[in-house]
Amino acid sequence: xxxxxDVSDLNVYYGAFKAVEGVTMTVEPRSVTAFxxxxxxxxxxxxxxxxxxxxxIPGGRVEGKxxxxxxxxxxxxxxxxxxxxTVGMVFQRxxxxxxxxxxxxxxxxxxxxxxxxxxxxxxVVEKSLNGANLWNEVKDxxxxxxxxxxxxxxxxxxxxxxxxxxxxxxxxDEPCSALDPISTLAIEDLISELKxxxxxxxxxxxxxxxxxxxxxxxxxxxxxxxxxxxxxEVADTQKIFNNPGVKATEDYISGRFG
Amino acid sequence: MWGAFLLALVPLLWILWTVVxxxxxxxxxxxxxxNSQKGITARREGGGAIHAIQxxxxxxxxxxxxxxxxxxxxxxxxxxxxxxxxxxxxxxxxDILTGVPSIVAGLFIYALWVTTFGFQRVGFAVCxxxxxxxxxxxxxxxxxxxxxxxxxxxxAAYALxxxxxxxxxxxxxxxxxxxxITGVLLGLARVMGETAPLLILGPYSKSIATDLFSGxxxxxxxxxxxxxxxxxxxxxxxxxxAALTLILLILLxxxxxxxxxxxxxxxx
Ligand SMILES: Nc1ncnc2c1ncn2[C@@H]1O[C@H](COP(=O)(O)OP(=O)(O)OP(=O)(O)O)[C@@H](O)[C@H]1O
Ligand SMILES: [Mg+2]
Numbered sequence: 001x002x003x004x005x006d007v008s009d010l011n012v013y014y015g016a017f018k019a020v021e022g023v024t025m026t027v028e029p030r031s032v033t034a035f036x037x038x039x040x041x042x043x044x045x046x047x048x049x050x051x052x053x054x055x056x057i058p059g060g061r062v063e064g065k066x067x068x069x070x071x072x073x074x075x076x077x078x079x080x081x082x083x084x085x086t087v088g089m090v091f092q093r094x095x096x097x098x099x100x101x102x103x104x105x106x107x108x109x110x111x112x113x114x115x116x117x118x119x120x121x122x123x124v125v126e127k128s129l130n131g132a133n134l135w136n137e138v139k140d141x142x143x144x145x146x147x148x149x150x151x152x153x154x155x156x157x158x159x160x161x162x163x164x165x166x167x168x169x170x171x172x173d174e175p176c177s178a179l180d181p182i183s184t185l186a187i188e189d190l191i192s193e194l195k196x197x198x199x200x201x202x203x204x205x206x207x208x209x210x211x212x213x214x215x216x217x218x219x220x221x222x223x224x225x226x227x228x229x230x231x232x233e234v235a236d237t238q239k240i241f242n243n244p245g246v247k248a249t250e251d252y253i254s255g256r257f258g
Numbered sequence: 259m260w261g262a263f264l265l266a267l268v269p270l271l272w273i274l275w276t277v278v279x280x281x282x283x284x285x286x287x288x289x290x291x292x293n294s295q296k297g298i299t300a301r302r303e304g305g306g307a308i309h310a311i312q313x314x315x316x317x318x319x320x321x322x323x324x325x326x327x328x329x330x331x332x333x334x335x336x337x338x339x340x341x342x343x344x345x346x347x348x349x350x351x352x353d354i355l356t357g358v359p360s361i362v363a364g365l366f367i368y369a370l371w372v373t374t375f376g377f378q379r380v381g382f383a384v385c386x387x388x389x390x391x392x393x394x395x396x397x398x399x400x401x402x403x404x405x406x407x408x409x410x411x412x413x414a415a416y417a418l419x420x421x422x423x424x425x426x427x428x429x430x431x432x433x434x435x436x437x438x439i440t441g442v443l444l445g446l447a448r449v450m451g452e453t454a455p456l457l458i459l460g461p462y463s464k465s466i467a468t469d470l471f472s473g474x475x476x477x478x479x480x481x482x483x484x485x486x487x488x489x490x491x492x493x494x495x496x497x498x499x500a501a502l503t504l505i506l507l508i509l510l511x512x513x514x515x516x517x518x519x520x521x522x523x524x525x526x
Contacts, residue, residue, distance in 0.1 A: 056416055058341065085419025095410040099432040109418035112428055158414070165418055 002029035002199040003168040006067040012045050015059035019045045021228035032195050034210035035203045037220030042229030043203045044173050051087035051171060052080040088167035092174040094154035096146035103142040105157055109165035124164050132160035133190050152183025172202040188213050211241050219249045281498025295464040300493040307500055309466040313477040317381055318450040321388040326442055329396025337404040338426055355394040363390040364455030379459050381475035387455035392445040399441025403434040436519035443515040447508045453479040478504040
């Protein structure tokens with residue numbers, strides 16, 4: 001199921017503005033990789049190139065190579081829509097579809113891709129909600145609107161929605177930044193569980209969170225505003241936090257930044 | 259605040275009161291809703307407005323049926339796809355249409371329909387003129403509603419591997435549904451009360467006519483206009499009653515639209 005991601009020499013642009021430069025890194029299957037770094041250094045931008053969401057922004061384009069196992073994501077014959085089915089995404093702010101019930105939200109990915117059959121959908125919805133640790137809280141009100149849940153529940157609903165289409169990779173852009181500590185913990189536990197099946201990449205501003213959930217950590221930085229962000233260092237989380245190879249990483253982690 | 263409220267309320271209540279007190283009694287008579295004015299002269303009482311009610315409804319709905327798809331699809335193009343020159347040109351054209359006085363729309367269709375093609379003046383020609391007036395209203399209001407749909411919802415759908423057109427049809431439009439309906443109703447209310455193009459393209463006649471493609475189709479605005487200069491009391495009463503009927507009709511459509519919008523709206 002889970003796949004390896006291999007990025008080499010990736011440059012990311014917004015029109016003429018180069019937002020990220022020269023990223024080369026590997027993400028192992030069934031592992032959690034955390035992206036850390038100061039605001040504006042291009043973590044979200046880079047993350048969104050991994051499922052070709054970057055190009056939905058007008059002017060967004062990419063140079064370089066992203067391999068998913070042995071498939072080149074940016075090869076000319078690859079359909080970005082199909083890529084996004086393989087590489088799912090959870091956003092910073094919970095964004096359930098407001099017109100849909102809890103059930104419909106989870107089933108949305110399948111239904112909109114033409115899967116029918118109540119039995120099959122029932123199964124997937126239950127499995128995905130279970131997978132997102134939400135089933136017990138919502139099983140009696142599946143027909144209620146998804147927007148009526150608490151923020152933390154909504155975020156788990158969005159995770160359920162993302163895993164319902166059975167992606168190989170799950171990208172998460174600050175999935176806990178809008179949540180309270182309890183909900184955050186629930187999501188972190190969930191990430192640790194999902195790791196056994198998915199390749200996970202998570203952007204976070206929370207050092208403790210990166211240290212808690214990730215196997216590998218990548219530190220991004222930018223020289224100055226207006227300059228492109230760069231990958232400074234990527235290594236085992238243990239190493240990054242205890243014995244970083246670059247001074248800037250150490251400064252950032254210990255809060256002596258800037 | 260309250261001052262402004264009262265200021266806005268006074269003319270509204272005044273109009274309603276005038277119309278109800280002068281024409282209300284005719285609406286209580288069942289023949290108002292079943293009979294036409296066929297064979298009834300200005301000095302005689304009696305007859306109804308069904309011919310005009312039908313005409314207004316038929317023309318209004320036909321106009322809506324043509325305008326809503328054009329307007330909604332144009333708005334979708336402008337908000338979801340439109341970039342560059344073509345989108346600018348389309349948007350500019352909608353702006354121009356918004357500013358076209360209704361009598362000009364009427365004259366334009368007259369020039370096209372009667373002068374150029376040599377057709378007779380029929381209900382459908384009126385509808386075409388009304389389409390010109392309704393489309394820009396629908397485009398602009400739908401555009402606003404589509405812009406209100408958060409981009410995050412589109413991205414959420416894309417991230418599930420849903421193609422763009424399907425995202426628009428299944429996520430964006432349903433989210434904006436009630437707002438779009440409201441805009442459509444505003445446009446419809448506007449064209450149903452429109453008079454100038456009707457005077458040019460669809461003069462009043464006294465009997466029932468439901469065929470859009472042959473004969474003159476009477477409507478409430480033209481019925482009002484027909485007798486408004488009369489001094490004979492029966493005709494004057496009918497003018498007020500027709501005005502009240504038109505107001506009620508638009509009110510009713512609004513209520514119906516609200517119910518539809520409520521049924522399909524964002525669940526809370
Ligand atoms: N839609 C956009 N159009 C143009 N430039 C953009 C766009 N989105 C982001 N940028 C620019 O790209 C750079 C990287 O932004 P990005 O959002 O990836 O940073 P980030 O590391 O995710 O920051 P944060 O931690 O605040 O989320 C910034 O300079 C930003 O201004
Ligand atoms: Mg970000």
